[in-house]
Amino acid sequence: MKKLKFKNGDTMDAIGLGTWKSEKGKVTEAVKIALNNGYRHIDCAATYGNEAEVGEAFSQVFKDGKVKREDVWVTSKLWNNAHKKEDVIPALKETLNDLQLDYLDLYLIHWPVAFKPDVAFPEKAEDYLSLKEAPLIETWNEMVKAKEQGLVKHIGVSNFSIPTLESLMKDTDHTPEMNQVELHPYLQQNKLLEFCSKNGINVTAYSPLGSGDRPDAMKAADEPSLLENPTIIKIAKKHGASPGQILIKWSEQRGTAVIPKSTNEERIKQNLMSAGFQLNEDDMNSIADLDYHFRYVTGKFFETEGNSYDNIYDD
């Protein structure tokens, strides 16, 4: 398995378990299965609404003693309603409490968008705070403090475009250590990857399998399937692998981390086994041709008329 390196020498397994959309009743078992079968990287977020159930798995597995806390990389994310500077560390402490941990390996600003503190998900322009009311740099400076206090080992961002990264980086000496973004063969993000690589920012790929279990309200009627793409299926057959494994391997080979979500025992195990084979140049070239800038999870839903967010992506 490839590992991503951080400046202080820490490393993170490239393949982790995603927990977005993992149901409360299933996620404890899923995380236990993952940790007991070799996963050492679990991706969480406050807004997934299941951190307490993930924490239950951590507590049970670490008590068992076969897997140690320090051998597992745990990421979580600050939700958009806790961007005000006084809210960042309390939100982080709530996540730590839910996860039953005393530190995170990585904490990310989930989106470059701020909601009012009592808004879990916005419905109208008034539900947002403008960037003047909650400047990203103020949120970021609290992330830096959290790192200095030892509550988190690394800090980063998620869903940041190149211009948003640049505008944050010009105001701070603390470059984000990670940018977690949607990334798969239909949205290959070559420019962003190049920018991040030049600036020493690691990248994690979310929705690597196309997130087919999103709520219907988030789906376009005619959205394309990654797992059923003929090129992916052809490459999978050639390697005696599943389409999911090809998609995971593709991300890993490009040097990003990748966090496929599953609550199914067979698929949890299968996804980690993606680390065990190689795609050749022809495979990589055929997959390169699939890029057509398609997003499954569009942050455009935060670009409500009348709020100050009109340019979440630079495309």
Ligand code: A2P
């Ligand atoms: P399940 O949890 O039942 O395994 P993403 O990581 O892109 O958000 O995609 C998650 C979706 O992909 C879930 O519906 C998950 O279902 C499914 N999934 C996870 N692993 C595989 C796999 N190896 N093959 C097919 N589907 C998978």
